[in-house]
Amino acid sequence: MGYINGYADPEYIESLQYMSLPFLRNGKYRAFPAEGDSMPPFKDGTYIIGEFVEELSELKVDKTYLIVTQGGLVYKSLEKINPDSITVRSKNTFYETYDILFSEILEVWKFVKALTDEYELIDLTNNVVKDMFLSLKEDMKKMREELKGKS
Template sequence: MSILSENLRHLRAQTKLSQQKVADAILISRGAYEKYESDHAQPPNDTLVRISRYFQVSIDLLLTVDLKKYPLDGLMKLAENRILLPIAVDSTGENKIEIVPFKTQMGYVNGYSDPEYIEALQHISLPFLRNGKYRAFPAEGDSMPPFKDGTLIVGKYVEKIQEMKVGKTYLIVTRGGLVYKRLAGIEENSIRVQSDNSFFEPYEIPLHELLEAWEYECSILRDYEILDFANNDVKGMFLSLKQDINRLEKHLIQ
């Protein structure tokens, strides 16, 4: 069997994924994926790129190195296995902060390393955030205090696990979705995280499940993200709010 087919079987076994789950993630049929594992067919270039991004292993390693010789978490430490983060800039070279849509977390998990997907995201620019790559993610659920649904959490990209700091909060992208957690510890093969909501128990995330980590920088209310300040309705809203505040102040003075 080819090195590629052996590596595909090994990676899937190590991550305890079914052929159907991998096939769905890389947008092909289970039958087509089975042929790649059994060495009855070779994936076309676009499919090979998606396989590489899904397993977080470079194409060079997939095709030339017997991955069974390396611990799965150790692959990410190999210099030749670096997978570049797509970064979007505007016409002036300004680093754009992409906004991950609400209710499409799995869409991001499948497209986070696809330059075309990232380019299609809406974006904002915050002049006080420099010297790094930033992205905005939606807060959803009760495990993200103090953020409520409708808030965007802006995070700074963390290139290496070793750069994460215990006690800091992170937006963590795993194969299962997005979570916002406080880092409680870094183990040899996993990280331990906890929610600021004491209702939720701490737990560990295996390193092979970890796709990205973004350190918390600031948050944005979703309403302000979509406001068009040139729109008369928006101007009227703020004028009305100002009038309400003035009336309240007069009432307090009286």
């Protein structure tokens, strides 16, 4: 709700953190935290990255969007474009489809990527990992020598 309250405030927008990612170029992007169960496959703590949609005429059926409305932020697939609204559906089939009036839409961000901390990076400077690779290398060398001896 903080974003919805401050999205029109230039000072608030300027205070948002900046981050550069090599796979995001030539556009305006923003990351939003996933919350609740209507955003599968994304769990709480995942950041959903969207590319700003300049005009509502750019929306495409069967694409996924982060939609900022006066009532909140939703992550939905676009099911249908109506004369004065869009029909959206959740990835969670528990939820029914519903319409959002164009007049209620503040911003739309097209889904690009999601960032999660579910996977940890392996620190290759760690001696345990290094020892594991050296042991594997030795095992492979022994296997090659055994195969050569059998031929």
